[in-house]
Amino acid sequence: MTQVTSDRRTGVSGPVAFSTVGLPEEQRVELWESHNADALIGLRCRTLTAPVLEATEINVQLDRIHLARVRGSSHVVERDLTMIRQRPAESVALFFNLAGEAFFYHDDGVRTVQPGQMLLCDADRPFMRGFSQGLEELVLKVPRDVFADVTGIDRLARPLVMSFAAGANSFAHALARQVGAAARDQDPDPAEEETLLELVAALAGRRRVDGLSGAHRAAALTFIDQHLADPALSAVQVAAAVGISTRHLSRVLAEAGTSVPKHILGRRLETARRLLEKPAATSMTIAEVAHHCGFTSAAHFSTAFTTHFGERASDVRRRAVAARAIPLQ
Structure with missing residues (x-):
């Protein structure tokens, strides 16, 4: 079942939802694979303990990058060399795990990804992922040339796992919140592609302050939202969390017509x-x-x-x- 929504505030086409729920049980895996190959990343899928696959995906296509929210019952997905040749993604993928422990098998080894952790990998290097407790995650797919342009990284040598929980990496946390707000079926927020790409650049290790005002602003505003109940919340505290000076923080918020207080x-x-x-x-x-x-x-x-x-x-x-x-x- 596919559903297209539109943003009433902008008139722009909004998230596209697909679900296997209600489809013929014997066709669900095939239809799920077909949908992902067209909408996100081509994968082979098989169920584990669940008799049938129940999965839902919300997709948002921006000008250059793609966002998604995925929920599903326990299953395993695989992207092997044959699939990569048939359906090259030519992209870097960021998977933000929201619920359920997941494993990631790659030629570089096996990683366990806990809720609150993000996996960054090249989508055209073979991998297997498994979700024994079911799956709920956010996905950000960035074309490899765009990723190289914004981060300066031409090739990912190995997959990377990092925390995006509050109090960990402020850029990863802000990125997850923005992707999640855009890729939801109820009242989604319009996504700002340039800000998302700046956040990707910042969490990938780009250290230059210039050109990252959007990332710094998004991280600062996310931190503020998470700490509103703290009466001692201040510009010094916000700037320290983002890793910039209070002067630069004031400048990036002034560009948006506001100030920290x-x-x-x-x-x-x-x-x-x-x-x-x-x-x-x-x-x-x-x-x-x-x-x-x-x-x-x-x-x-x-x-x-x-x-x-x-x-x-x-x-x-x-x-x-x-x-x-x-x-x-």
């Missing part, structure tokens, strides 16, 4: 508003909401909220309480 305040207020609007969260007091979002003073929060949104936090809470009180028909 302004962005932190705005994100805290937006997060607080969403929380106040949730009927299920009405048990929290407004002061508790403020504290949860990193405000140390309820009075400061109330003033900033009214200034930013043009209405009081208590008014937003009152509507949420009223919505919760409406009986279901």
